Amino acid sequence: MTTAPPTPPDTDAVAFVAALRHLKTWSGLSYRQLERRAAEAGHVLPYSTAATMLGRDRLPRAELVAAFVAACGVRADEAEAWLDARVTIACGRPAETVRTTPNRGLRRPRWAFALAAALATALLGGASAAGAFIDDIEVEKTRTSLHLSG
Known part of the structure; x- marks a missing residue:
């Protein structure tokens, strides 16, 4: 882990989960190792849940994202960015942002x-x-x- 961890996209669930997969690759840890590291950080992240989460294109629950990024070794401030991006995707962008986004027209x-x-x-x-x-x-x-x- 000599490079910085990937940053979370706030565009859609598919891109977000793809970035989580990239984060797992960046960590170099197996699913079992992620489960142990999450437990050490005070989270619950069964290895099967982590594997299922990364195998889908749906937005995972916030507590799974928090456990996963902590297990991958992401610092607290960077982990907050992952949770913020998840909230943005789940709740949508503010109306002003959506209206000014190029190629999307007025919504x-x-x-x-x-x-x-x-x-x-x-x-x-x-x-x-x-x-x-x-x-x-x-x-x-x-x-x-x-x-x-x-």
């Missing part, structure tokens, strides 16, 4: 879609309650037809 935050759906539901519910969609009641009361007689 609306998720709350905007939820607000639009709630507003549409309220408007349709109000129109329905006001009778805008209920013509049968007026036909019954007035005993008329909605169709023009010819």
Whole structure:
């Protein structure tokens, strides 16, 4: 370990797990050795869990990332960068960052879609309650037809 450890990407889960694989290679440790070193650092990281984590392209849980980077020999400040990158991927980038990212176009935050759906539901519910969609009641009361007689 004469070189610096790899840095974590904060782009997506696939790149993050690929960087974790690179970190394992950088450490030069086996899965069993990682399990022992994690235990020495006060973490729980079964070797099978570490192997499964690196075999998938899903974002691992934060406690697994903390245990793994500690076992690989990453310093505390660098380990914090791994956890920060994981949070950024899991929660998404702030809206300002997403909007200014090149080649991604404008994206609306998720709350905007939820607000639009709630507003549409309220408007349709109000129109329905006001009778805008209920013509049968007026036909019954007035005993008329909605169709023009010819």
